[in-house]
Amino acid sequence: MRNSIALKNAFITKILRTGWGSSATLAVLSMIVSLLALCLCSYFAGASPLQVMVALFEGALRGRYALTTTLSEWVAMTLCGLAVLIPYRAGFFNVGGQGQLEVGAVAAAAVALSLNAPRPLVIMLALAAAVAAGLLAVSVPLILRLRRGASEVTTTIMMNFACIQFMYAMVTGPLKDARSWYGTTPPVPQAYQLPSFPPGSGIPAGMWVAALIALAAAWLMNSTVFGLYLRAVGSNRPAAVAAGIPVNRVLTGAVLMGAALAGLAGGLQLLGYTFRVAEGWSKSWGLVGIPIALLGGNPLGVLVVGFLFAILETGARSMQALTGAPAALIYLFQGLPVIIYLGLRASAWYSRWSQAAG
Amino acid sequence: MNTRADDDVRQPYAVKMQGICKSFGPVRALQDVALRLECGEIRALVGENGAGKTTLMNILYGMYKPDRGRIWVWGEEVGRDWSPGQAIARGIGMIHQHFSLIPAHTVLENVVMPRLTWGKVLPRWHEHRRALEELAAQYGFSLRLDSLVESLSVGEQQQVEILKLLYQGARLLILDEPTAVLTPQQIDALLQLLLVIKSQGYTVVLITHKLSEAMAVSDSITVLRGGRLVATLPREGTTAQEVAKLMVNRELVVSGTAATERPQQECVLEVRDLVVEHENGKRSVDGVSLTVRAGEIVGIAGVAGNGQSELAEALVGIRRATSGSILINGADVTDRSVRSRKRAGMGYICEDRHLNGMFPDMSVAHNLVMEHVDLPPFSSYGLLRHRRIQEAAREAIEAYDIRTPGPEVPMGNLSGGNQQKVVLARALATKPRILVACEPTRGLDLAATAYVRRKLAGCAAEGIGVLLISSELEELLELSHRILVMFRGRIVGEVRREDFDVERIGLLMTGQAPAEAGGGGDGDAVG
Incomplete structure (x- = not known):
């Protein structure tokens, strides 16, 4: 032994x-x-492992529709991964990505459904509202942590419930689609939906946004004083205090950045992928962001791991259809x-x- | 199975320990210690921090296994499976520095709890209560059994701990630094209680570094130093001076080619009436005033836990000062942040580099520049200039002889001595006027220790003022121009280099202020 x-x-x-x-x-x-x-x-x-793997990857990557779906999933996976990663590197475990994403989508829906303005303006405003909602959702756990030392793991999990209930209240109340028999918002008008880029390619514009943000995050972490401070605070907080680093400011910045990205993910998914917020509209992107961040380890890693997770998410259905292996295996x-x-x-x-x- | 110690059949003893050795990693905490406790005596166990007092008693109590050595309790040798459970069953009880009480439970519940077993669904509280009331009356405890422990004062909580041991049937009580948290009145009460307990035939071991307490109640005094038992003296006919002399190493001589430079007149650090209070109102720094001149090394001596760490943290700005003022180079920085104080010329070597001196998973280079990376040339407009950082790191690695495969290696991979060199290099990189150095050589090997000490002396030669806080008297004697002694948050004495006297410093450290001490300390404020 x-x-x-x-x-x-x-x-x-x-x-x-x-x-x-x-x-x-x-x-x-x-x-x-x-x-x-x-x-x-x-x-x-009862399925052949080889067939399962083939079906999984083919179902996610073969054909325009499958590829578009996978890339759309990738948007949310990447942003939610970063929403966990950036605060995590500063020593704040943001488990509240899901809630931040949900309220972000609700806020974006409220803007996109009520405004009547040129397309770029509406899209910008809707995404800004999504970001703001994400920030609002994290403000309570953040303030409790800074002022009272409350564990953010607990408070962000609890905020998830509050945010999801808020989403339900909105889609069954003020934002409800009058023609629908279940809780959902009306679809975002085609004019305000996110186009694909390049036009007609089927590649969601959000993917470029997410990729650019991941690159920017990598640059921020490695090449700025703020990024160095952020890693220092996460590495050894008392030492950061002793070194004169403005610890609370750095922590606040990192947490707000993370929550903003989770909110943005909600807005992008609404405008570019689901077009509605409804009961059970979202996959658990915000929660899957946690394993993506932990495995990715850095912003570029999140991009890679996020893609793998997106493939699994999309390929699961064809895997079940073609081989009979249950799609739930993917959650494993x-x-x-x-x-x-x-x-x-x-x-x-x-x-x-x-x-x-x- | 248990062998009787043949030479002790006639004379009863409580405990006999022979040839006890214990190492923690490379640190030899106890070396070949032999101890004998007579029945019905109060034994004081004295020594500086790290002398091995607590370790020895933890071995007796079964918390640690000795590497070598034999233990007899009440005449019977204990087995290899000696544990606290067995120790309690054999009548040994120990109260650690941190109490093990449940605050939300009553006194009665706390005292009875260790005697309860899983099978007893309904304890017979009335019987326990009656027995306890008798016991409490017998020893003059003034406790109400139904009070919640959280509502009690620290002194009363300690009484609960003692009552708990007595109720468990302990006949040998070990108290580890019982007075550290008590007020003078509570200390008197505790010492009286110990005398009463002794008069009932109990044996008591009092671990302390305060000689006044040892002299007040003990029958004999055992002195440990550096893991070895130095002597056991009967209290009768022994003076505190003699014991203090044994506690500190007599071999220490004022060597020091180090601090030969004469300090300049310019005052780089001035502290006036500094008070630091904890949330619970306890004053860890109680009205300290001191000055450090440019090029001067001022040592702070004292047994750990007498406010030195808090003083350093308040100076650097990690801890808030309750009142008083701190001046760097004549500028008042009392209300300024850590960063602002560093800009004003404060350098800091922290007490425990693993705790707050380094970022183990970040590179040596980043560790070296962390305190001034936001300034040119290491960054501009918030962007890091990697090449400048690497260059500076290479220079520091060269200048301080830091043994590392390269500046990109995570700092956690370096050896302790090289880590400390990084910490030192970082503190000095900002060209401070005053360097607060806490235990700068703790845990280092001889070569690294010598290097750090040389470097500190070099700082002074360059005109940096150094406040050296150390529990190593030898280090203070070697380096300091003056030594201030801290005891219970106050500066109780000052000794200049020309009249360094180990004995006197030792007495001051243990609270045995000699007559002329009052005049020396510039911090010995009234009130």
């Missing part, structure tokens, strides 16, 4: 020494292991790699720690 633990530690230490212990390697490793687990599960569900993939990744990283830390101590 002891021997095997020592052996395992030696193995991990070796990996660490050769530079293979970086977060990126562990993330890729855990995703590969998870895909293998997916294959295994589909085998037990949303959780499993994170657990494997955290496990690997913890043991890597442990071996480093025990090395340092011994």
